[in-house]
Amino acid sequence: MKKNMMKSSICLALVLVLVMSLAGCSGNAGTEEGSETAGETVKIAVMAPLTGNLANIGEQFKQGVELKAKQINEAGGVNGKKVEIEYFDDKGDAKEAANIAQLIVNDEDIVAVVGSYTSSVCFAATPIFDKVGLSMVTPSASNPDLTKNNKVMFMMWTGFNVYAPMIADLAITELDGKDIAVIYAYNDWGIGVKDYFVERAKQLGGNIVAEEMAYDGDKDFKTQLTNIKSKNPDTLVILTYYAEGAIIVQQAKALGIDVQYVASGTFIEDQFLEMAGEYAEGMYAINEFVADDPRPSVQEFVQAYKEEFNGELPGNYQGNAYDALGAIIHAYENSGETREKVNEGLHNLQDYQGISGPLTFKDQEIVKPQVFVQLKDGVWSYYKEASIQ
Missing domain, CATH: 3.40.50.2300 (Response regulator)
Structure with a gap:
Protein backbone atom coordinates (compact mmCIF):
# COMPACT_ATOMS: atom_id res chain seq x y z
CA MET A 1 0.00 0.00 0.00
CA LYS A 2 2.78 2.39 0.99
CA LYS A 3 4.61 1.44 -2.18
CA ASN A 4 1.58 2.33 -4.30
CA MET A 5 1.14 5.64 -2.45
CA MET A 6 4.79 6.49 -3.07
CA LYS A 7 4.38 5.76 -6.78
CA SER A 8 1.27 7.96 -6.88
CA SER A 9 3.08 10.80 -5.13
CA ILE A 10 6.00 10.61 -7.54
CA CYS A 11 3.65 10.61 -10.54
CA LEU A 12 1.73 13.57 -9.15
CA ALA A 13 4.95 15.49 -8.57
CA LEU A 14 6.13 14.79 -12.11
CA VAL A 15 2.79 15.95 -13.51
CA LEU A 16 2.98 19.17 -11.49
CA VAL A 17 6.53 19.83 -12.69
CA LEU A 18 5.45 19.23 -16.31
CA VAL A 19 2.43 21.54 -15.99
CA MET A 20 4.54 24.29 -14.43
CA SER A 21 7.16 23.92 -17.16
CA LEU A 22 4.55 24.19 -19.90
CA ALA A 23 3.00 27.21 -18.20
CA GLY A 24 6.41 28.84 -18.00
CA CYS A 25 7.06 28.24 -21.70
CA SER A 26 3.64 29.61 -22.63
CA GLY A 27 4.10 32.70 -20.51
CA ASN A 28 7.41 33.55 -22.17
CA ALA A 29 6.13 33.28 -25.77
CA GLY A 30 6.20 36.67 -27.50
CA THR A 31 7.38 38.51 -24.42
CA GLU A 32 10.85 39.44 -25.62
CA GLU A 33 11.64 43.14 -25.55
CA GLY A 34 9.70 45.03 -28.22
CA SER A 35 7.19 42.26 -28.93
CA GLU A 36 3.59 41.65 -27.89
CA THR A 37 1.46 38.56 -27.38
CA ALA A 38 -1.20 37.62 -29.96
CA GLY A 39 -4.28 39.82 -29.87
CA GLU A 40 -2.45 42.75 -28.29
CA GLY A 159 -2.67 57.72 -60.76
CA PHE A 160 -0.81 58.49 -63.95
CA ASN A 161 -4.16 59.32 -65.52
CA VAL A 162 -3.97 62.41 -63.27
CA TYR A 163 -0.29 63.33 -63.11
CA ALA A 164 0.72 62.60 -66.72
CA PRO A 165 -1.53 65.39 -68.07
CA MET A 166 0.01 67.67 -65.43
CA ILE A 167 3.46 66.91 -66.84
CA ALA A 168 2.16 68.11 -70.21
CA ASP A 169 0.96 71.33 -68.61
CA LEU A 170 4.37 71.75 -67.00
CA ALA A 171 6.21 71.25 -70.29
CA ILE A 172 3.93 73.35 -72.48
CA THR A 173 1.99 75.86 -70.37
CA GLU A 174 4.60 76.59 -67.69
CA LEU A 175 7.82 76.13 -69.69
CA ASP A 176 6.56 77.18 -73.14
CA GLY A 177 7.53 73.96 -74.89
CA LYS A 178 6.30 73.59 -78.45
CA ASP A 179 8.14 70.72 -80.19
CA ILE A 180 8.17 67.83 -77.75
CA ALA A 181 10.17 64.58 -77.88
CA VAL A 182 9.21 61.76 -75.51
CA ILE A 183 11.22 58.73 -74.39
CA TYR A 184 9.31 56.31 -72.19
CA ALA A 185 9.68 53.01 -70.35
CA TYR A 186 8.36 50.15 -72.45
CA ASN A 187 6.15 48.57 -69.79
CA ASP A 188 2.58 48.95 -68.53
CA TRP A 189 3.42 52.03 -66.51
CA GLY A 190 5.55 53.78 -69.11
CA ILE A 191 3.12 53.21 -71.96
CA GLY A 192 0.24 54.47 -69.86
CA VAL A 193 2.05 57.61 -68.72
CA LYS A 194 3.17 58.35 -72.27
CA ASP A 195 -0.32 57.94 -73.71
CA TYR A 196 -1.93 60.29 -71.18
CA PHE A 197 0.92 62.79 -71.60
CA VAL A 198 0.68 62.83 -75.40
CA GLU A 199 -3.10 63.19 -75.35
CA ARG A 200 -2.93 66.23 -73.08
CA ALA A 201 0.06 67.73 -74.91
CA LYS A 202 -1.85 67.68 -78.18
CA GLN A 203 -4.85 69.31 -76.49
CA LEU A 204 -2.52 72.13 -75.43
CA GLY A 205 -1.23 72.57 -78.97
CA GLY A 206 2.07 70.79 -78.45
CA ASN A 207 3.77 69.17 -81.43
CA ILE A 208 4.99 65.65 -80.59
CA VAL A 209 8.03 65.23 -82.84
CA ALA A 210 9.25 61.86 -81.52
CA GLU A 211 8.15 58.96 -79.30
CA GLU A 212 10.98 56.57 -78.39
CA MET A 213 10.96 53.44 -76.20
CA ALA A 214 13.42 52.58 -73.41
CA TYR A 215 13.59 49.00 -72.16
CA ASP A 216 14.13 48.37 -68.45
CA GLY A 217 17.78 47.62 -67.75
CA ASP A 218 19.12 49.06 -71.01
CA LYS A 219 22.25 51.18 -70.79
CA ASP A 220 22.64 52.46 -74.35
CA PHE A 221 20.03 54.87 -75.69
CA LYS A 222 22.12 56.54 -78.37
CA THR A 223 19.97 55.21 -81.22
CA GLN A 224 16.77 56.64 -79.75
CA LEU A 225 18.46 59.90 -78.79
CA THR A 226 20.08 60.35 -82.20
CA ASN A 227 16.64 60.09 -83.78
CA ILE A 228 15.27 62.56 -81.25
CA LYS A 229 18.06 65.03 -82.00
CA SER A 230 17.27 64.86 -85.71
CA LYS A 231 13.71 66.07 -84.99
CA ASN A 232 14.96 69.34 -83.42
CA PRO A 233 12.77 69.36 -80.29
CA ASP A 234 12.83 72.21 -77.80
CA THR A 235 11.75 69.90 -74.94
CA LEU A 236 12.67 66.32 -74.01
CA VAL A 237 10.21 64.55 -71.71
CA ILE A 238 11.64 61.43 -70.03
CA LEU A 239 9.09 58.97 -68.62
CA THR A 240 11.27 56.15 -67.28
CA TYR A 241 12.56 54.85 -63.96
CA TYR A 242 15.46 56.74 -62.41
CA ALA A 243 18.27 54.34 -63.41
CA GLU A 244 17.48 54.46 -67.12
CA GLY A 245 16.61 58.14 -66.81
CA ALA A 246 20.03 59.07 -65.46
CA ILE A 247 21.74 57.32 -68.38
CA ILE A 248 19.39 58.97 -70.87
CA VAL A 249 20.16 62.43 -69.47
CA GLN A 250 23.92 61.81 -69.62
CA GLN A 251 23.85 60.44 -73.16
CA ALA A 252 21.47 63.12 -74.42
CA LYS A 253 23.72 65.89 -73.13
CA ALA A 254 26.76 64.13 -74.60
CA LEU A 255 25.00 64.12 -77.99
CA GLY A 256 24.42 67.86 -77.72
CA ILE A 257 20.67 67.75 -77.10
CA ASP A 258 20.57 71.14 -75.40
CA VAL A 259 16.84 71.50 -74.67
CA GLN A 260 14.49 71.76 -71.71
CA TYR A 261 14.32 68.46 -69.79
CA VAL A 262 11.13 67.36 -68.01
CA ALA A 263 10.56 64.10 -66.12
CA SER A 264 8.15 62.06 -64.04
CA GLY A 265 8.37 61.79 -60.25
CA THR A 266 10.39 58.59 -60.56
CA PHE A 267 13.50 60.79 -60.87
CA ILE A 268 13.16 62.17 -57.35
CA GLU A 269 15.76 59.78 -55.99
CA ASP A 270 19.21 60.26 -54.46
CA GLN A 271 20.45 57.50 -56.76
CA PHE A 272 19.32 59.49 -59.80
CA LEU A 273 21.27 62.52 -58.60
CA GLU A 274 24.36 60.39 -57.97
CA MET A 275 24.17 58.80 -61.42
CA ALA A 276 23.17 61.84 -63.50
CA GLY A 277 25.26 64.42 -61.65
CA GLU A 278 25.54 67.86 -63.20
CA TYR A 279 23.95 66.67 -66.45
CA ALA A 280 20.52 66.83 -64.79
CA GLU A 281 20.90 70.35 -63.40
CA GLY A 282 17.95 72.60 -64.23
CA MET A 283 15.48 69.92 -65.27
CA TYR A 284 11.88 69.85 -64.04
CA ALA A 285 9.59 67.11 -62.74
CA ILE A 286 6.31 66.49 -60.96
CA ASN A 287 6.16 65.11 -57.44
CA GLU A 288 4.00 64.60 -54.36
CA PHE A 289 6.20 66.88 -52.24
CA VAL A 290 9.82 67.92 -51.70
CA ALA A 291 11.70 68.75 -48.52
CA ASP A 292 11.56 72.53 -49.04
CA ASP A 293 7.83 72.47 -49.80
CA PRO A 294 6.45 75.35 -47.66
CA ARG A 295 3.22 73.61 -46.62
CA PRO A 369 -2.18 67.82 -54.29
CA GLN A 370 0.89 67.59 -56.56
CA VAL A 371 3.83 69.95 -56.99
CA PHE A 372 6.20 70.88 -59.79
CA VAL A 373 9.88 70.75 -58.81
CA GLN A 374 13.19 71.85 -60.33
CA LEU A 375 16.71 70.54 -59.80
CA LYS A 376 18.77 73.45 -58.45
CA ASP A 377 22.36 73.06 -57.27
CA GLY A 378 21.91 69.31 -57.11
CA VAL A 379 18.73 69.44 -54.99
CA TRP A 380 15.12 68.92 -56.07
CA SER A 381 13.40 72.15 -55.03
CA TYR A 382 9.81 73.35 -54.87
CA TYR A 383 8.76 75.25 -58.01
CA LYS A 384 5.01 75.67 -57.68
CA GLU A 385 1.79 73.78 -57.00
CA ALA A 386 0.86 71.52 -59.90
CA SER A 387 -2.44 71.90 -61.70
CA ILE A 388 -4.27 71.48 -64.98
CA GLN A 389 -4.61 74.88 -66.65
Whole structure:
Protein backbone atom coordinates (compact mmCIF):
# COMPACT_ATOMS: atom_id res chain seq x y z
CA MET A 1 0.00 0.00 0.00
CA LYS A 2 2.78 2.39 0.99
CA LYS A 3 4.61 1.44 -2.18
CA ASN A 4 1.58 2.33 -4.30
CA MET A 5 1.14 5.64 -2.45
CA MET A 6 4.79 6.49 -3.07
CA LYS A 7 4.38 5.76 -6.78
CA SER A 8 1.27 7.96 -6.88
CA SER A 9 3.08 10.80 -5.13
CA ILE A 10 6.00 10.61 -7.54
CA CYS A 11 3.65 10.61 -10.54
CA LEU A 12 1.73 13.57 -9.15
CA ALA A 13 4.95 15.49 -8.57
CA LEU A 14 6.13 14.79 -12.11
CA VAL A 15 2.79 15.95 -13.51
CA LEU A 16 2.98 19.17 -11.49
CA VAL A 17 6.53 19.83 -12.69
CA LEU A 18 5.45 19.23 -16.31
CA VAL A 19 2.43 21.54 -15.99
CA MET A 20 4.54 24.29 -14.43
CA SER A 21 7.16 23.92 -17.16
CA LEU A 22 4.55 24.19 -19.90
CA ALA A 23 3.00 27.21 -18.20
CA GLY A 24 6.41 28.84 -18.00
CA CYS A 25 7.06 28.24 -21.70
CA SER A 26 3.64 29.61 -22.63
CA GLY A 27 4.10 32.70 -20.51
CA ASN A 28 7.41 33.55 -22.17
CA ALA A 29 6.13 33.28 -25.77
CA GLY A 30 6.20 36.67 -27.50
CA THR A 31 7.38 38.51 -24.42
CA GLU A 32 10.85 39.44 -25.62
CA GLU A 33 11.64 43.14 -25.55
CA GLY A 34 9.70 45.03 -28.22
CA SER A 35 7.19 42.26 -28.93
CA GLU A 36 3.59 41.65 -27.89
CA THR A 37 1.46 38.56 -27.38
CA ALA A 38 -1.20 37.62 -29.96
CA GLY A 39 -4.28 39.82 -29.87
CA GLU A 40 -2.45 42.75 -28.29
CA THR A 41 -1.22 44.27 -31.54
CA VAL A 42 -2.54 45.63 -34.82
CA LYS A 43 -0.59 43.54 -37.31
CA ILE A 44 0.24 45.11 -40.66
CA ALA A 45 2.22 43.47 -43.47
CA VAL A 46 4.67 45.44 -45.57
CA MET A 47 5.26 43.86 -48.98
CA ALA A 48 8.21 45.40 -50.80
CA PRO A 49 11.43 44.68 -52.70
CA LEU A 50 13.86 44.29 -49.79
CA THR A 51 16.60 42.60 -51.82
CA GLY A 52 17.75 42.88 -55.42
CA ASN A 53 18.00 45.92 -57.70
CA LEU A 54 15.03 47.67 -56.08
CA ALA A 55 16.07 47.12 -52.46
CA ASN A 56 16.64 50.84 -51.94
CA ILE A 57 12.93 51.42 -52.63
CA GLY A 58 11.96 48.77 -50.10
CA GLU A 59 14.22 50.43 -47.54
CA GLN A 60 12.44 53.74 -48.10
CA PHE A 61 9.08 52.03 -47.57
CA LYS A 62 10.43 50.64 -44.28
CA GLN A 63 11.61 54.04 -43.11
CA GLY A 64 8.24 55.68 -43.71
CA VAL A 65 6.29 52.85 -42.10
CA GLU A 66 8.60 52.61 -39.10
CA LEU A 67 8.38 56.33 -38.40
CA LYS A 68 4.57 56.29 -38.50
CA ALA A 69 4.34 53.12 -36.38
CA LYS A 70 6.70 54.62 -33.81
CA GLN A 71 4.65 57.81 -33.59
CA ILE A 72 1.41 55.86 -33.16
CA ASN A 73 2.85 53.54 -30.53
CA GLU A 74 4.49 56.34 -28.55
CA ALA A 75 1.13 58.13 -28.51
CA GLY A 76 -0.51 55.09 -26.88
CA GLY A 77 -1.24 52.90 -29.87
CA VAL A 78 -4.64 52.42 -31.46
CA ASN A 79 -7.65 51.15 -29.52
CA GLY A 80 -5.24 50.21 -26.75
CA LYS A 81 -3.01 48.14 -29.04
CA LYS A 82 0.47 48.63 -30.44
CA VAL A 83 1.10 48.59 -34.18
CA GLU A 84 3.20 45.58 -35.24
CA ILE A 85 4.88 45.47 -38.65
CA GLU A 86 5.91 42.29 -40.46
CA TYR A 87 8.03 42.59 -43.61
CA PHE A 88 7.80 40.40 -46.71
CA ASP A 89 10.37 40.55 -49.52
CA ASP A 90 8.75 40.26 -52.96
CA LYS A 91 12.06 41.15 -54.68
CA GLY A 92 10.11 43.32 -57.14
CA ASP A 93 9.13 40.14 -58.97
CA ALA A 94 5.53 39.36 -59.97
CA LYS A 95 5.91 35.58 -59.55
CA GLU A 96 7.45 36.00 -56.12
CA ALA A 97 4.66 38.43 -55.24
CA ALA A 98 1.97 35.80 -55.74
CA ASN A 99 3.73 33.46 -53.30
CA ILE A 100 4.25 36.24 -50.78
CA ALA A 101 0.61 37.31 -51.03
CA GLN A 102 -0.52 33.79 -50.18
CA LEU A 103 1.75 33.75 -47.10
CA ILE A 104 0.24 37.03 -45.98
CA VAL A 105 -3.41 36.00 -46.38
CA ASN A 106 -2.72 32.80 -44.44
CA ASP A 107 -1.85 34.87 -41.37
CA GLU A 108 -5.30 35.81 -40.12
CA ASP A 109 -3.85 38.34 -37.66
CA ILE A 110 -2.76 40.60 -40.54
CA VAL A 111 -5.52 43.16 -41.13
CA ALA A 112 -4.00 45.13 -44.06
CA VAL A 113 -0.94 45.44 -46.30
CA VAL A 114 1.33 48.34 -47.25
CA GLY A 115 2.88 47.65 -50.67
CA SER A 116 4.15 46.98 -53.16
CA TYR A 117 6.38 49.04 -55.45
CA THR A 118 5.60 48.26 -59.10
CA SER A 119 2.26 47.94 -60.82
CA SER A 120 3.18 44.48 -62.15
CA VAL A 121 3.80 43.16 -58.64
CA CYS A 122 0.55 44.70 -57.41
CA PHE A 123 -1.36 43.16 -60.31
CA ALA A 124 -0.04 39.73 -59.31
CA ALA A 125 -0.95 40.09 -55.63
CA THR A 126 -4.32 41.83 -55.87
CA PRO A 127 -6.51 38.82 -56.89
CA ILE A 128 -5.17 36.83 -53.94
CA PHE A 129 -5.90 39.61 -51.48
CA ASP A 130 -9.28 40.31 -53.07
CA LYS A 131 -10.51 36.76 -52.39
CA VAL A 132 -10.24 37.31 -48.63
CA GLY A 133 -10.99 41.04 -48.51
CA LEU A 134 -7.48 42.03 -47.38
CA SER A 135 -6.75 45.66 -48.25
CA MET A 136 -3.46 46.65 -49.89
CA VAL A 137 -2.33 50.29 -50.04
CA THR A 138 0.52 50.85 -52.50
CA PRO A 139 2.82 53.81 -51.83
CA SER A 140 4.04 53.95 -55.42
CA ALA A 141 2.19 52.00 -58.13
CA SER A 142 0.14 54.39 -60.27
CA ASN A 143 -1.56 52.35 -63.00
CA PRO A 144 -5.27 53.25 -62.68
CA ASP A 145 -6.21 49.75 -63.90
CA LEU A 146 -4.99 48.43 -60.54
CA THR A 147 -8.19 49.52 -58.85
CA LYS A 148 -10.52 47.91 -61.40
CA ASN A 149 -12.39 44.64 -60.78
CA ASN A 150 -11.44 44.45 -57.11
CA LYS A 151 -12.28 46.12 -53.82
CA VAL A 152 -8.95 45.89 -52.02
CA MET A 153 -6.26 47.75 -53.99
CA PHE A 154 -5.80 51.39 -52.96
CA MET A 155 -3.28 53.75 -54.56
CA MET A 156 -1.48 56.26 -52.33
CA TRP A 157 0.46 57.58 -55.34
CA THR A 158 -1.69 59.68 -57.64
CA GLY A 159 -2.67 57.72 -60.76
CA PHE A 160 -0.81 58.49 -63.95
CA ASN A 161 -4.16 59.32 -65.52
CA VAL A 162 -3.97 62.41 -63.27
CA TYR A 163 -0.29 63.33 -63.11
CA ALA A 164 0.72 62.60 -66.72
CA PRO A 165 -1.53 65.39 -68.07
CA MET A 166 0.01 67.67 -65.43
CA ILE A 167 3.46 66.91 -66.84
CA ALA A 168 2.16 68.11 -70.21
CA ASP A 169 0.96 71.33 -68.61
CA LEU A 170 4.37 71.75 -67.00
CA ALA A 171 6.21 71.25 -70.29
CA ILE A 172 3.93 73.35 -72.48
CA THR A 173 1.99 75.86 -70.37
CA GLU A 174 4.60 76.59 -67.69
CA LEU A 175 7.82 76.13 -69.69
CA ASP A 176 6.56 77.18 -73.14
CA GLY A 177 7.53 73.96 -74.89
CA LYS A 178 6.30 73.59 -78.45
CA ASP A 179 8.14 70.72 -80.19
CA ILE A 180 8.17 67.83 -77.75
CA ALA A 181 10.17 64.58 -77.88
CA VAL A 182 9.21 61.76 -75.51
CA ILE A 183 11.22 58.73 -74.39
CA TYR A 184 9.31 56.31 -72.19
CA ALA A 185 9.68 53.01 -70.35
CA TYR A 186 8.36 50.15 -72.45
CA ASN A 187 6.15 48.57 -69.79
CA ASP A 188 2.58 48.95 -68.53
CA TRP A 189 3.42 52.03 -66.51
CA GLY A 190 5.55 53.78 -69.11
CA ILE A 191 3.12 53.21 -71.96
CA GLY A 192 0.24 54.47 -69.86
CA VAL A 193 2.05 57.61 -68.72
CA LYS A 194 3.17 58.35 -72.27
CA ASP A 195 -0.32 57.94 -73.71
CA TYR A 196 -1.93 60.29 -71.18
CA PHE A 197 0.92 62.79 -71.60
CA VAL A 198 0.68 62.83 -75.40
CA GLU A 199 -3.10 63.19 -75.35
CA ARG A 200 -2.93 66.23 -73.08
CA ALA A 201 0.06 67.73 -74.91
CA LYS A 202 -1.85 67.68 -78.18
CA GLN A 203 -4.85 69.31 -76.49
CA LEU A 204 -2.52 72.13 -75.43
CA GLY A 205 -1.23 72.57 -78.97
CA GLY A 206 2.07 70.79 -78.45
CA ASN A 207 3.77 69.17 -81.43
CA ILE A 208 4.99 65.65 -80.59
CA VAL A 209 8.03 65.23 -82.84
CA ALA A 210 9.25 61.86 -81.52
CA GLU A 211 8.15 58.96 -79.30
CA GLU A 212 10.98 56.57 -78.39
CA MET A 213 10.96 53.44 -76.20
CA ALA A 214 13.42 52.58 -73.41
CA TYR A 215 13.59 49.00 -72.16
CA ASP A 216 14.13 48.37 -68.45
CA GLY A 217 17.78 47.62 -67.75
CA ASP A 218 19.12 49.06 -71.01
CA LYS A 219 22.25 51.18 -70.79
CA ASP A 220 22.64 52.46 -74.35
CA PHE A 221 20.03 54.87 -75.69
CA LYS A 222 22.12 56.54 -78.37
CA THR A 223 19.97 55.21 -81.22
CA GLN A 224 16.77 56.64 -79.75
CA LEU A 225 18.46 59.90 -78.79
CA THR A 226 20.08 60.35 -82.20
CA ASN A 227 16.64 60.09 -83.78
CA ILE A 228 15.27 62.56 -81.25
CA LYS A 229 18.06 65.03 -82.00
CA SER A 230 17.27 64.86 -85.71
CA LYS A 231 13.71 66.07 -84.99
CA ASN A 232 14.96 69.34 -83.42
CA PRO A 233 12.77 69.36 -80.29
CA ASP A 234 12.83 72.21 -77.80
CA THR A 235 11.75 69.90 -74.94
CA LEU A 236 12.67 66.32 -74.01
CA VAL A 237 10.21 64.55 -71.71
CA ILE A 238 11.64 61.43 -70.03
CA LEU A 239 9.09 58.97 -68.62
CA THR A 240 11.27 56.15 -67.28
CA TYR A 241 12.56 54.85 -63.96
CA TYR A 242 15.46 56.74 -62.41
CA ALA A 243 18.27 54.34 -63.41
CA GLU A 244 17.48 54.46 -67.12
CA GLY A 245 16.61 58.14 -66.81
CA ALA A 246 20.03 59.07 -65.46
CA ILE A 247 21.74 57.32 -68.38
CA ILE A 248 19.39 58.97 -70.87
CA VAL A 249 20.16 62.43 -69.47
CA GLN A 250 23.92 61.81 -69.62
CA GLN A 251 23.85 60.44 -73.16
CA ALA A 252 21.47 63.12 -74.42
CA LYS A 253 23.72 65.89 -73.13
CA ALA A 254 26.76 64.13 -74.60
CA LEU A 255 25.00 64.12 -77.99
CA GLY A 256 24.42 67.86 -77.72
CA ILE A 257 20.67 67.75 -77.10
CA ASP A 258 20.57 71.14 -75.40
CA VAL A 259 16.84 71.50 -74.67
CA GLN A 260 14.49 71.76 -71.71
CA TYR A 261 14.32 68.46 -69.79
CA VAL A 262 11.13 67.36 -68.01
CA ALA A 263 10.56 64.10 -66.12
CA SER A 264 8.15 62.06 -64.04
CA GLY A 265 8.37 61.79 -60.25
CA THR A 266 10.39 58.59 -60.56
CA PHE A 267 13.50 60.79 -60.87
CA ILE A 268 13.16 62.17 -57.35
CA GLU A 269 15.76 59.78 -55.99
CA ASP A 270 19.21 60.26 -54.46
CA GLN A 271 20.45 57.50 -56.76
CA PHE A 272 19.32 59.49 -59.80
CA LEU A 273 21.27 62.52 -58.60
CA GLU A 274 24.36 60.39 -57.97
CA MET A 275 24.17 58.80 -61.42
CA ALA A 276 23.17 61.84 -63.50
CA GLY A 277 25.26 64.42 -61.65
CA GLU A 278 25.54 67.86 -63.20
CA TYR A 279 23.95 66.67 -66.45
CA ALA A 280 20.52 66.83 -64.79
CA GLU A 281 20.90 70.35 -63.40
CA GLY A 282 17.95 72.60 -64.23
CA MET A 283 15.48 69.92 -65.27
CA TYR A 284 11.88 69.85 -64.04
CA ALA A 285 9.59 67.11 -62.74
CA ILE A 286 6.31 66.49 -60.96
CA ASN A 287 6.16 65.11 -57.44
CA GLU A 288 4.00 64.60 -54.36
CA PHE A 289 6.20 66.88 -52.24
CA VAL A 290 9.82 67.92 -51.70
CA ALA A 291 11.70 68.75 -48.52
CA ASP A 292 11.56 72.53 -49.04
CA ASP A 293 7.83 72.47 -49.80
CA PRO A 294 6.45 75.35 -47.66
CA ARG A 295 3.22 73.61 -46.62
CA PRO A 296 3.15 73.16 -42.79
CA SER A 297 2.08 69.51 -42.99
CA VAL A 298 5.10 68.75 -45.19
CA GLN A 299 7.52 70.55 -42.91
CA GLU A 300 6.17 68.74 -39.85
CA PHE A 301 6.87 65.39 -41.53
CA VAL A 302 10.29 66.46 -42.82
CA GLN A 303 11.42 67.53 -39.34
CA ALA A 304 10.18 64.31 -37.73
CA TYR A 305 11.93 62.26 -40.39
CA LYS A 306 15.21 64.15 -40.01
CA GLU A 307 15.16 63.60 -36.24
CA GLU A 308 14.54 59.87 -36.68
CA PHE A 309 17.05 59.25 -39.48
CA ASN A 310 20.10 61.34 -38.61
CA GLY A 311 19.26 64.44 -40.61
CA GLU A 312 18.38 62.65 -43.85
CA LEU A 313 15.66 64.16 -46.03
CA PRO A 314 12.61 62.08 -46.98
CA GLY A 315 11.25 61.50 -50.46
CA ASN A 316 8.03 60.28 -52.04
CA TYR A 317 8.38 56.64 -51.07
CA GLN A 318 8.99 57.33 -47.39
CA GLY A 319 6.16 59.85 -47.39
CA ASN A 320 3.63 57.68 -49.17
CA ALA A 321 4.47 54.62 -47.05
CA TYR A 322 4.02 56.82 -43.97
CA ASP A 323 0.63 58.00 -45.23
CA ALA A 324 -0.38 54.48 -46.33
CA LEU A 325 0.07 53.14 -42.81
CA GLY A 326 -1.64 56.23 -41.40
CA ALA A 327 -4.69 55.72 -43.60
CA ILE A 328 -4.91 52.04 -42.63
CA ILE A 329 -4.71 52.82 -38.92
CA HIS A 330 -7.29 55.59 -39.32
CA ALA A 331 -9.65 53.08 -40.93
CA TYR A 332 -8.93 50.49 -38.21
CA GLU A 333 -9.61 52.99 -35.44
CA ASN A 334 -12.76 54.49 -36.90
CA SER A 335 -14.43 51.64 -38.79
CA GLY A 336 -13.48 48.42 -37.03
CA GLU A 337 -10.72 45.94 -36.34
CA THR A 338 -11.41 43.22 -38.93
CA ARG A 339 -10.14 43.00 -42.49
CA GLU A 340 -13.64 43.72 -43.73
CA LYS A 341 -14.03 46.80 -41.53
CA VAL A 342 -10.61 48.18 -42.43
CA ASN A 343 -11.51 47.81 -46.10
CA GLU A 344 -14.78 49.62 -45.48
CA GLY A 345 -12.93 52.41 -43.69
CA LEU A 346 -10.49 52.87 -46.56
CA HIS A 347 -13.32 53.09 -49.08
CA ASN A 348 -14.82 55.84 -46.94
CA LEU A 349 -11.56 57.70 -46.28
CA GLN A 350 -12.18 61.41 -46.74
CA ASP A 351 -10.00 64.39 -45.83
CA TYR A 352 -7.57 62.34 -43.76
CA GLN A 353 -4.68 64.68 -42.95
CA GLY A 354 -1.65 63.39 -44.81
CA ILE A 355 1.75 64.87 -45.51
CA SER A 356 0.74 66.89 -48.57
CA GLY A 357 -2.72 67.81 -47.30
CA PRO A 358 -6.18 66.23 -46.96
CA LEU A 359 -6.33 62.74 -48.49
CA THR A 360 -9.44 61.11 -49.95
CA PHE A 361 -9.86 57.77 -51.71
CA LYS A 362 -12.18 58.07 -54.71
CA ASP A 363 -12.81 54.72 -56.39
CA GLN A 364 -9.72 53.46 -54.52
CA GLU A 365 -7.46 56.13 -56.07
CA ILE A 366 -5.99 58.87 -53.93
CA VAL A 367 -7.00 62.48 -54.43
CA LYS A 368 -4.31 64.87 -53.18
CA PRO A 369 -2.18 67.82 -54.29
CA GLN A 370 0.89 67.59 -56.56
CA VAL A 371 3.83 69.95 -56.99
CA PHE A 372 6.20 70.88 -59.79
CA VAL A 373 9.88 70.75 -58.81
CA GLN A 374 13.19 71.85 -60.33
CA LEU A 375 16.71 70.54 -59.80
CA LYS A 376 18.77 73.45 -58.45
CA ASP A 377 22.36 73.06 -57.27
CA GLY A 378 21.91 69.31 -57.11
CA VAL A 379 18.73 69.44 -54.99
CA TRP A 380 15.12 68.92 -56.07
CA SER A 381 13.40 72.15 -55.03
CA TYR A 382 9.81 73.35 -54.87
CA TYR A 383 8.76 75.25 -58.01
CA LYS A 384 5.01 75.67 -57.68
CA GLU A 385 1.79 73.78 -57.00
CA ALA A 386 0.86 71.52 -59.90
CA SER A 387 -2.44 71.90 -61.70
CA ILE A 388 -4.27 71.48 -64.98
CA GLN A 389 -4.61 74.88 -66.65
